[in-house]
Amino acid sequence: MEQQQIINQLLTILQSDSLSNDEFNQNALQLFAYQFTNNLPYRKFCQQKGKTIRTVKSWKDIPAVPINAFKEVALTCTPPEEAERYFMTSGTTQGVKGKHYHPTLQVWNLSMKTYFKRRFMKETEKIRMGILFPTEEEMPNSSLARYLALAKQEFGTEESHYLLGDNGIDLERVIQELEQAEHSGEPFALLGASFSFVHLFEELAKIGRSFQLPAGSKILDTGGFKNQSKEWELDEFYHELSRVLGVPRKDCINMYGMTELSSQLYDAGNEQVPSIKSGPHWLKTRIIHPLTGEEVAEGERGVIVHCDLANYNSVSSILTEDLGMKVGEGFLLLGRVQGTEAKGCSIAVEEFIKAATEPTR
């Protein structure tokens, strides 16, 4: 199959309402054949695992590539230099960032818009937005910057704004926006990285301010808030989010996305944490046992693997470092496998890297 054919097929799928298991399977296998043929490093990866087009019979057999691989090789079916855009992963291994190449952003954009509408906007067509993240111009290789720019452009009213200044959150501006919303009664949406919200809490706490946003207002946070001045528990985070901004926890939506994917996953609010997350009909998530690769039973912990059909140019199946548990039609995100510390006195990789960069005492 040709790239254009794949893209066209995908655009149709993205616009459809659903996909039967058979259809998903068929599309995934087609895509696997395309990627196996055109993505050389991926082909080697599959061969190492003894998997070829002939032996892969179901989308579940498609070898999942660990996210780290993006830092090591160019996982792309077309020459990297021909890509319209590449997004860079945030995490680094010894200073190297991974790149995810997109020959065109057509699919990525449609995937984002379609599912954002369904899970965040719902019946609302446009909403006044405040964005707690740098602009796309400031961070051209950040998929999150692209995501938020698209959200604002497609679903934000004219009065939507970025609320970051040169030194982080522009507090005055944020307060202005929130006050304006309180007064006008017009629903307001605040979107941004989870850690920006943590900073916002801290700033507002200093001056003892909190708000009561009008009904219909929403919050979207994404990413984690590790390594902040204070470790936040999920429950505490959403409690605070809801208290400070006056938005019910059911309208505080968390988006779970990865640079290595071309689609996003969401929960339906955070009244209870951890919330159940799920993705669009063109993405399926499996929870597997890391050594055998077999799916674990419902209610058991395992590692999260996504098969995202919109990832047409790189690899459809991604092995994450996230732990999860299958629940009904979705899964619980139970956190990231941190570089596990040895149980004995042998050094862990992270500490090792730190040792070399610290000055000798």
Place this chain on the structure above:
Amino acid sequence: MRERVGYLPDIGEEIIETKILTFTRKGEVLEVEAPLLTMKQMQLVTEKVKTASSEVLKNMSITEIISIIDTAIEVLLDRHSTYRKKAEMLLPIVTGYDKEMIRLGLTSFLKKFRKHELQRFVVEDLGNPLLLDDFQPRVKRGYSKAVGPELILHVWAGNVPALPLWSLISGLLVKSGNIGKVSSAEPLFAGLFAQVLVEVAPQLKDCLAVVWWKGGDEAREKEIFRYSDVVVGYGSNTSLESMSRRIPVTTRFLPFGHKVSFGVISNAALDSRKALTTAHHAAFDIIQFDQQGCYSPHIFYVRKGGNVTPAEFAQYLAQELESYQKRYPRRTLTLEEMTAAVHWRNQEEVTSFSNPAKQVFGQTDHHWTVVYEEGAAFSPTCSNRTVKVIAFDEIEDILPSMLPYRKILQSAGIAAAPKELFRWAEKFGNIGVTRITALGKMTSPEAGWHHDGGFNLLDLVQMVDIEHSAEEYAEYFAAYVD
């Protein structure tokens, strides 16, 4: 199953709160009940231990102390003793390590604390063991005596069984009161040893305590650090650093951070006859406690030019690891550890695509991973039986990549001819390695080793000098003076 661990001296009628730590292995559940003292009880314990050790231990001779420890170790070496049986039964559940591995590991470890080894231990550091008992004449004239601190606090870490004995026994040899905090990963053995010790020498019953609190418990640590003369701490640099912030300047802190070790194999050890044995020894160092020790190797540097090439050696090593898996299976990993292992392995596989010389042996569902590479950077693996074999031509080629890590290097297991051994030892010593040992012996340091380059006893004691002048001066005041 429930087991009460730790050891407390007699502090009167006190209700001791305990913390239950639960361990599961292959369906067996063990609840470990560890003593969690209140601040007040902690204070009572420190006072008791200080007083008792100054009244009892300090008045014993080093020979007596050695023979008591020796008797206690005999009990633990005796496979029919109830204590030994308990250790063999419970440690596999607590640590997850294979039963046979624990049994052999315990024996080879405990052997190092018998009478003769302990004597060596003392002579090693002090030259003259009697320095611990009495003022001993010095060559420069005058006299000196080695005095142990009143109270040593040991903060142990990790799950390698019996490891706390190193510092606890050192503390006893210098006649100090000892309080040990066991780690949540292996809260058992130190207390067991204390119980045996007191059984064979009831007079020591108040000279030591083995307790538990959650590592990093600031209030508790601040309080007890104040009472201690020396704190011996184990753990990651992060936890040691936070510990050090709570230690008053008047308390001496001996931190033992995490370390990394490696092996080096000469082509002399790679002729067709010897290569298999060499691989066997190397594999043993890897499987013993699943590379969780600071002395466990992560990398084997293999010199080119032998009958067996470095790549073939990697293959041998893979085979040895596979057969060890049958005899001493790897402990069951947590989901986090498994995921880390899979990611490590996958990443090695991915990088091998652009590097034709690189090979990754085994499959994801194997319980080991061997990676063969040329010119790779020095970096620890994710442990749990994952190892890199790196080919080299000259020893000088591999030194630069280790240089940045001199603070955290520890053991080098070496298979080489005598001349090479000494030449390499010189080089490695210069870049921070503190222990050169035989392949196959990496995980069992000899009695009297210099742990991380330091001294076991000398770092604990304080020397007291009687200068010659004092002695001479005293003569004026003698009753017999004319």
